Structures are given as structure tokens and as C-alpha cells.
Amino acid sequence: MKLPDAEQLCEQLAAELRPRLTPSSAMIGLYTGGAWLAERLHALLGLATPLGLMDIAFYRDDYHAQGLHHDPKRTKIAFDVNGRELLLVDDVLYTGRTVRAAMNELFDYGRPASIALVVLADRGGRELPICAQYCGARLDVPSGMRLRLKREANGKLALALEPSRAA
Amino acid sequence: MQRNPQLNAQGELQHLLSIEGLPREILGQILDTAESFVGVTEREVKKVPLLRGKSVFNLFFEPSTRTRTTFEIAAKRLSADVINLNIALSSQTKGESLLDTVANLSAMQADIFVVRHASSGAPFLIARHVKPHEHVVNAGDGRHAHPTQGLLDLYTIRHYKKDFSRLTVAIIGDVLHSRVARSLIQGLTTLGAPQVRVIAPQTLLPSGVEALGVKVFHDMRAGLRDCDVVVMLRLQNERMKGAMLPSAQEYFKNYGLTAEKLALAREDAIVMHPGPMNRGVEIDSSVADGPHSVILPQVTFGIAVRMAVMSIVAG
Incomplete structure (x- = not known):
């Protein structure tokens, strides 16, 4: 399966987002892949508000089955979420459960004016009524495979396909 | 060999009973x-x-x-x-x-x-x-043992000092009756702190304390020299009634932490105490409330x- 070029998708997303930005726009990236993508988009768009980074480990719906993720990162949101037009950024949209958890966590910080979802790739397989407002590419990935973003040593972003750990 | 009762077959933490034996x-x-x-x-x-x-x-x-x-x-x-x-x-x-x-x-x-x-x-x-x-x-x-106190002590040390690998830590006072001291010593050793000192009169040290991997000092001034972290222990008043110590004043003179004694430690040393504190017995108020104290962040x-x-x- 040929994967699209992540760097190109990134530029494409930035171009799509640029005309929609307002003074109350702010961006939050989800660890780990979403944070890399958000760092890149945040710089490309020159947003004034500091980039927010979020780890949804404490909001996951599989905690009782899987336990706590071993190395949770610290969520850092250095701006007031209230009234913001938030761009929530993740690398790959799949079941929608991560986004559900992220929205729950966000509302513990305040009441944003809106949340739009930005993803590099949508691989289908949704289990919740969630969709991305900004999507770099739509890919048909078989369920035993994991699609994720990688960051190379030189900072270059690339999509990778590998057998999922559970499979 | 029997498995550590705190861990399951996959080596995951099931109970927290003691820092001892935790990887x-x-x-x-x-x-x-x-x-x-x-x-x-x-x-x-x-x-x-x-x-x-x-x-x-x-x-x-x-x-x-x-x-x-x-x-x-x-x-x-x-x-x-x-x-x-x-x-x-x-x-x-x-x-x-x-x-x-x-x-x-x-x-x-x-x-x-x-x-x-x-x-x-x-x-x-x-x-x-x-x-x-x-x-x-x-x-x-x-x-x-008091493992969560030991862990919060370790957390506090890591927060202020970032890395355990070059630290000198002094634990001062009633080590004998202290489950806090025992848990902290085990944690520091596991995380690779190169020098852990205990400073106390002989009567307040358990016999064979050296086996825990600590260096014993009876002279507080010598023990404090170049320390990065100073952990004070509560002197339990009930010990005073026994024959272990002459008096609170005498104890403060020898083992109480004052600004003058703290000056022997490193300039950026932090002072910790698990609480509750006896001001004027193991720690002077000027130190407990001073710039080196991280006693409230510990909580x-x-x-x-x-x-x-x-x-x-x-x-």
C-alpha cells in the first residue's frame, strides 16, 4: 500500500486552515503523533497563542481493561480555553475514541467556543459519531494494521504502516 | 524464590506495600x-x-x-x-x-x-x-515502611534536582523509629543516588544501619558538608521520655537544623521534612520557613x- 507524503499533507492542511483562522483560534496537539503534526502546523500558521499539548491517558475508556498507559506525558495548555476556537490535532483518525477522550479532557479546562478536528489521515473504522473537519488524506487501512506518524531524526514527518500490537 | 507480593505475574504493580524490592x-x-x-x-x-x-x-x-x-x-x-x-x-x-x-x-x-x-x-x-x-x-x-511518603520524597528530590546520579542526601534524626527513613533510603538506593548519609546519635540508629547502604555520621556538621538534599525526621516526643535522649534542648543543640548548620550544605540544598514538624526540636523556624525549605511543596x-x-x- 502506497502511503501519501506526510510533509506534503502537512503543507496542504496549513493552506486549508490559514483562511479560517480568527484571533481566537488556538491549537492543541494530541501526544505523540498529533503533537508533532501540531508543532509543525502551529509554526506554519504562525499562531499567536502558545501551542497546547495533550495526553489523554487519564481519560481513556479502556483503562479498566488495559490499565494506565506506562509513560503518560503532562498535558500543557498555557492559555484560557474558554471562548476559544480550538483546532484539535491528531495524526490518524480511526475509532474516534481518542478524540472523545480529548474532548472530555478539554472541557475540564473550560468551555471552548468551538472545536474542529484536524487529522493528517482518516483510516475509517469509526466506532463513535466523530468526524474530522480538516483531513489530509483518506486511506483504507485493514483492521490488523496500525497507521501512525513517525518523526525521523532530521525532524521529517512520515506515515508508517505496521502490524498492530494486538494482532 | 517467592515472587514479590506487590507484583503480578507480568511484573505489574498490584499492591504498594514497600519500596523495598521494587524495580x-x-x-x-x-x-x-x-x-x-x-x-x-x-x-x-x-x-x-x-x-x-x-x-x-x-x-x-x-x-x-x-x-x-x-x-x-x-x-x-x-x-x-x-x-x-x-x-x-x-x-x-x-x-x-x-x-x-x-x-x-x-x-x-x-x-x-x-x-x-x-x-x-x-x-x-x-x-x-x-x-x-x-x-x-x-x-x-x-x-x-511508608512507601508513598518515600515516593513523594523521591518525587520532590527529582523535581528540584532532576537527576539522582550525583546527589548527596542526608537523613537526620530518629532513623530508628522512622518508617519514612527506611522507605526513602531504599528508594534512593534503587534510583542510584551515590551517597546517602544518616546523621543521628547512636541511640536513634537501628543496629546494622550501614547494611542499607548508608554512611553514618554522629557529628551533624561533618555530615551536612556538601549535601544536596537534607531530610529532617520528626523527633517523636514519646522517645524523649525514655532514656534515649537527654532533653529537647540538648537534641536541638546537636541535631537541630539551624541556618548556621545548613550553610555547610551546598548553596542550592533543599530541606525536606515529612511532617508533622517540631519547631525548635529538630528544625529551627527560620529554616522551616526559609528559602531552602520545600516542606509544603512535598505535601x-x-x-x-x-x-x-x-x-x-x-x-
């Missing part, structure tokens, strides 16, 4: 997770939904304010239901055995037991008898550390 990775996992919870405790909504629907029973067979309260806050911030049991007023005084008490609470659908007991080993006994989905966290047993970090421990064992 470095588990200690690191707890401290890293606690760091994420510190972020939660700085928000307006200081709650996460992890333990929603779970019940935490605080079983305190011995009085405690700070530890019980911080466990209660931690459990509530994880969205658990918390039940505090004041055992001194309960069935135990009517002769019910420890295991019967626990069996009854288990029938009330407990998920986590937080246990403080005057007898060393009581939480181990409970952990051996609970059901597989129930977890035990030791909140201090006799003179044996705040303690909540995040206890959130980490409960969410890891119950997960």
Missing part, C-alpha cells in the same frame, strides 16, 4: 505518572475520571491527619468514592480480627484498601487475603504521587 522501572513509572497528575492538580477542574465507580477504603488503625487527608483528596481527584474508617471507634475495639474487618469491607465492594497500622506487616497480611480485583496501599505500617506533590499509585495498582 527501578516501577519507581520511574510512578514518578512519571505523578508528574502528569501534578498538571491535573494545577487545573481549575482538578479531577479525572479514572476511578469512577471504584471505592477506596481508608483504613486507619493509627491516627494520621496529613496522610489520610491526602489519600482522600487523591482518591476523590481520581473520581473514586472514598470511605474513611476510624478504626479506633469501630468493631476492632469489639474484638473483630483484622482479616474479618477486611472481609466485611470487601463484601461492601471495596476496590482499594489504604491501610495504616501500628503493626509492621499488617498491609502484607491483608494483601495476601484480598480478592484478585482488590488492591492494598500501605499508608505506614509500624516501623517498617502538594504527595497528592499527585498517591493519585499515581492508586491509578497504577487499580489499572
Whole structure:
């Protein structure tokens, strides 16, 4: 399966987002892949508000089955979420459960004016009524495979396909 | 060899009974997770939904304010239901055995037991008898261990000093009766602190303390020299009544931490104390409230550390 070029998708997303930005726009990236993508988009768009980074480990719906993720990162949101037009950024949209958890966590910080979802790739397989407002590419990935973003040593972003750990 | 009773077959933490025997990775996992919870405790909504629907029973067979309260806050911030049991007023005084008490609470659908007991080993006994989905966290047993205090001490040290590999840590005072000292020494050793010193009169040191890997000093000034971290222990007043010490004034003169003695440690040294403090006995007010003191941050970090421990064992 040929994967699209992540760097190109990134530029494409930035171009799509640029005309929609307002003074109350702010961006939050989800660890780990979403944070890399958000760092890149945040710089490309020159947003004034500091980039927010979020780890949804404490909001996951599989905690009782899987336990706590071993190395949770610290969520850092250095701006007031209230009234913001938030761009929530993740690398790959799949079941929608991560986004559900992220929205729950966000509302513990305040009441944003809106949340739009930005993803590099949508691989289908949704289990919740969630969709991305900004999507770099739509890919048909078989369920035993994991699609994720990688960051190379030189900072270059690339999509990778590998057998999922559970499979 | 028998498996560590705190770990399951996959090596994951099931109960927190003692820092002793816990691998470095588990200690690191707890401290890293606690760091994420510190972020939660700085928000307006200081709650996460992890333990929603779970019940935490605080079983305190011995009085405690700070530890019980911080466990209660931690459990509530994880969205658990918390039940505090004041055992001194309960069935135990009517002769019910420890295991019967626990069996009854288990029938009330407990998920986590937080246990403080005057007898060393009581939480181990409970952990051996609970059901597989129930977890035990030791909140201090006799003179044996106080692992969450040890962990919050380690967290505080890591927060201010970043790295254990070059640290000199002095633990000063009543090491003999201190479960805090024992837990902290084990943790520091596991995490690779190169020099841990204990400073105390001979009467307040357990025999063979060197076997824990510490360097013993009886002269406080010599022991404080070039320390990065100074941990003061509470002098339990009841010890004064025995023949262990001449008087509080005499103890303060020899082993009380004053600004003048603290000046022998490194310029950026931090001063810790597990509380409750006896001002003017083991620590001078000017130090306790001074710029080197991190005694109150310790309490705040303690909540995040206890959130980490409960969410890891119950997960």
C-alpha cells in the first residue's frame, strides 16, 4: 500500500486552515503523533497563542481493561480555553475514541467556543459519531494494521504502516 | 524464590506495600505518572475520571491527619468514592480480627484498601487475603515502611534536582523509629543516588544501619558538608521520655537544623521534612520557613504521587 507524503499533507492542511483562522483560534496537539503534526502546523500558521499539548491517558475508556498507559506525558495548555476556537490535532483518525477522550479532557479546562478536528489521515473504522473537519488524506487501512506518524531524526514527518500490537 | 507480593505475574504493580524490592522501572513509572497528575492538580477542574465507580477504603488503625487527608483528596481527584474508617471507634475495639474487618469491607465492594497500622506487616497480611480485583496501599505500617511518603520524597528530590546520579542526601534524626527513613533510603538506593548519609546519635540508629547502604555520621556538621538534599525526621516526643535522649534542648543543640548548620550544605540544598514538624526540636523556624525549605511543596506533590499509585495498582 502506497502511503501519501506526510510533509506534503502537512503543507496542504496549513493552506486549508490559514483562511479560517480568527484571533481566537488556538491549537492543541494530541501526544505523540498529533503533537508533532501540531508543532509543525502551529509554526506554519504562525499562531499567536502558545501551542497546547495533550495526553489523554487519564481519560481513556479502556483503562479498566488495559490499565494506565506506562509513560503518560503532562498535558500543557498555557492559555484560557474558554471562548476559544480550538483546532484539535491528531495524526490518524480511526475509532474516534481518542478524540472523545480529548474532548472530555478539554472541557475540564473550560468551555471552548468551538472545536474542529484536524487529522493528517482518516483510516475509517469509526466506532463513535466523530468526524474530522480538516483531513489530509483518506486511506483504507485493514483492521490488523496500525497507521501512525513517525518523526525521523532530521525532524521529517512520515506515515508508517505496521502490524498492530494486538494482532 | 517467592515472587514479590506487590507484583503480578507480568511484573505489574498490584499492591504498594514497600519500596523495598521494587524495580527501578516501577519507581520511574510512578514518578512519571505523578508528574502528569501534578498538571491535573494545577487545573481549575482538578479531577479525572479514572476511578469512577471504584471505592477506596481508608483504613486507619493509627491516627494520621496529613496522610489520610491526602489519600482522600487523591482518591476523590481520581473520581473514586472514598470511605474513611476510624478504626479506633469501630468493631476492632469489639474484638473483630483484622482479616474479618477486611472481609466485611470487601463484601461492601471495596476496590482499594489504604491501610495504616501500628503493626509492621499488617498491609502484607491483608494483601495476601484480598480478592484478585482488590488492591492494598500501605499508608505506614509500624516501623517498617511508608512507601508513598518515600515516593513523594523521591518525587520532590527529582523535581528540584532532576537527576539522582550525583546527589548527596542526608537523613537526620530518629532513623530508628522512622518508617519514612527506611522507605526513602531504599528508594534512593534503587534510583542510584551515590551517597546517602544518616546523621543521628547512636541511640536513634537501628543496629546494622550501614547494611542499607548508608554512611553514618554522629557529628551533624561533618555530615551536612556538601549535601544536596537534607531530610529532617520528626523527633517523636514519646522517645524523649525514655532514656534515649537527654532533653529537647540538648537534641536541638546537636541535631537541630539551624541556618548556621545548613550553610555547610551546598548553596542550592533543599530541606525536606515529612511532617508533622517540631519547631525548635529538630528544625529551627527560620529554616522551616526559609528559602531552602520545600516542606509544603512535598505535601502538594504527595497528592499527585498517591493519585499515581492508586491509578497504577487499580489499572
